[in-house]
Amino acid sequence: MLVELALDPLVLAASAERAARPGAVRADDREAIAACQRGEQEAFGRLVERYQRDVYRLCYRYVNNHQDANDMAQEAFLKAYRAIGRFRGDSAFSTWLYRIAVNTCLNFRAARRPDPQLLDDSIPDKAPHLLEGVERDERARVVRAAVARLPDRQRATLILKVYHDLTHEEVAGILGSSVGTVKANLFHALNNLRRMLAGGALDTGAGGR
Amino acid sequence: MWGHVSDDGLMDLVEGSGPAAARTHVEACARCRERVAAAQEALGLAHGASVPEPPQAYWEAMRRRIGRLIVAETSRGGFGLRPALAAAAALVALLGLLPVRVAREAPRDEAPPAWSALPVPAEDAGLAVLQGLDADEDELVAMTSRVSLADIVSALSDAESQDLAQALRAELNVGPS
Numbered sequence: 598m599l600v601e602l603a604l605d606p607l608v609l610a611a612s613a614e615r616a617a618r619p620g621a622v623r624a625d626d627r628e629a630i631a632a633c634q635r636g637e638q639e640a641f642g643r644l645v646e647r648y649q650r651d652v653y654r655l656c657y658r659y660v661n662n663h664q665d666a667n668d669m670a671q672e673a674f675l676k677a678y679r680a681i682g683r684f685r686g687d688s689a690f691s692t693w694l695y696r697i698a699v700n701t702c703l704n705f706r707a708a709r710r711p712d713p714q715l716l717d718d719s720i721p722d723k724a725p726h727l728l729e730g731v732e733r734d735e736r737a738r739v740v741r742a743a744v745a746r747l748p749d750r751q752r753a754t755l756i757l758k759v760y761h762d763l764t765h766e767e768v769a770g771i772l773g774s775s776v777g778t779v780k781a782n783l784f785h786a787l788n789n790l791r792r793m794l795a796g797g798a799l800d801t802g803a804g805g806r
Numbered sequence: 807m808w809g810h811v812s813d814d815g816l817m818d819l820v821e822g823s824g825p826a827a828a829r830t831h832v833e834a835c836a837r838c839r840e841r842v843a844a845a846q847e848a849l850g851l852a853h854g855a856s857v858p859e860p861p862q863a864y865w866e867a868m869r870r871r872i873g874r875l876i877v878a879e880t881s882r883g884g885f886g887l888r889p890a891l892a893a894a895a896a897l898v899a900l901l902g903l904l905p906v907r908v909a910r911e912a913p914r915d916e917a918p919p920a921w922s923a924l925p926v927p928a929e930d931a932g933l934a935v936l937q938g939l940d941a942d943e944d945e946l947v948a949m950t951s952r953v954s955l956a957d958i959v960s961a962l963s964d965a966e967s968q969d970l971a972q973a974l975r976a977e978l979n980v981g982p983s
Contacts, residue, residue: 638873638876638877638880641872641876642869642872642873645868645869645872645873646865646869649865649868649869650865653857653860653868654857657857657858658857663858663860667868670868671868671871671872671875674872675872675875675876675879678876679879733854736851736854736855737854737855737856738855740851740852740854740855741855741857744852744855755852759849759852759853760852760857776814777814778814780813780814780815780817780818781812781813781814781817783817784813784814784816784817784820784841784845785813787820787844787845787848787849787852788841788844788845788848790848790851790852791844791845791847791848791851794848794851
């Protein structure tokens with residue numbers, strides 16, 4: 598289970614790199630990382646600037662509100678900074694960073710009970726034609742709320758694959774699962790999403806490893 | 807005989823790939839065909855659900871906040887990298903290009919609003935101007951009790967009015983009316 602992964606940044610770093618692809622670090626990232634590892638803190642600011650939007654959006658889709666997304670994104674970057682001394686460059690920095698962000702969000706949700714009122718008000722009782730006729734902004738809000746209600750692993754898979762345009766292999770590396778499992782989880786996530794938007798119940802499906 | 811396509815195989819079909827045998831099965835199997843169509847419909851809706859984008863000021867504030875937290879942890883020995891002096895120098899470098907128009911820090915625990923059109927207080931020069939214009943209660947009372955010029959002129963006697971008119975003519979070099 599993702600929630601059971603150790604929060605220790607050193608363990609996060611090591612486990613992320615086990616699923617790594619050699620030589621996947623961008624040259625400009627490599628330079629900034631090396632500078633951070635030499636103790637040049639301002640170099641981390643360049644990495645923050647480069648990835649803050651992606652990390653924020655990932656966190657927002659996970660927690661579906663700005664305040665929590667802000668807190669999670671900030672915490673993810675701090676964890677990354679604490680662990681950057683152990684980053685060896687065997688995987689893309691973004692892959693490693695996303696893994697930290699996903700784990701941060703998962704542990705945040707595990708520690709906080711979902712607001713039942715928020716969940717109940719977010720999904721229409723019946724959407725006979727899947728939000729047909731609903732304004733775009735409202736439709737986006739409803740879909741985001743539905744995504745936030747997906748089971749953890751399905752939600753993580755859908756967010757990383759659909760909104761961050763990662764390959765199945767990259768998502769598998771971040772989540773520590775196989776490509777086949779990523780595809781199956783994504784398929785389940787999409788079917789559950791449709792089911793929720795049509796007013797049905799969730800199917801937890803085979804959300805395993 | 808081809809059984810139902812696996813879920814990961816159906817996902818390939820949703821994304822437009824997958825072996826021909828799987829595509830042939832889905833064309834013939836209503837159940838698999840429905841599941842693929844449902845996933846495609848959900849995928850289209852998911853793609854349209856964008857995240858509200860915070861303004862540029864938010865991203866700058868986030869970078870500054872992360873920089874401050876890193877320096878604070880380093881100063882406490884949390885990261886075990888450079889001494890506190892080097893950490894402070896790094897913070898100056900990180901913030902060096904950002905103009906600080908008002909000598910005031912934003913509250914540490916307050917997240918910058920995602921969609922505010924206003925700059926954060928530390929960078930809001932207009933805020934200082936507004937605060938400089940603030941009048942205390944005594945000043946407000948004095949302002950509201952002050953009489954206007956019209957009140958003064960209308961209270962002049964005839965003789966005083968003539969003296970005033972004469973003085974104004976002399977000032978303006980205008981002859982008697």
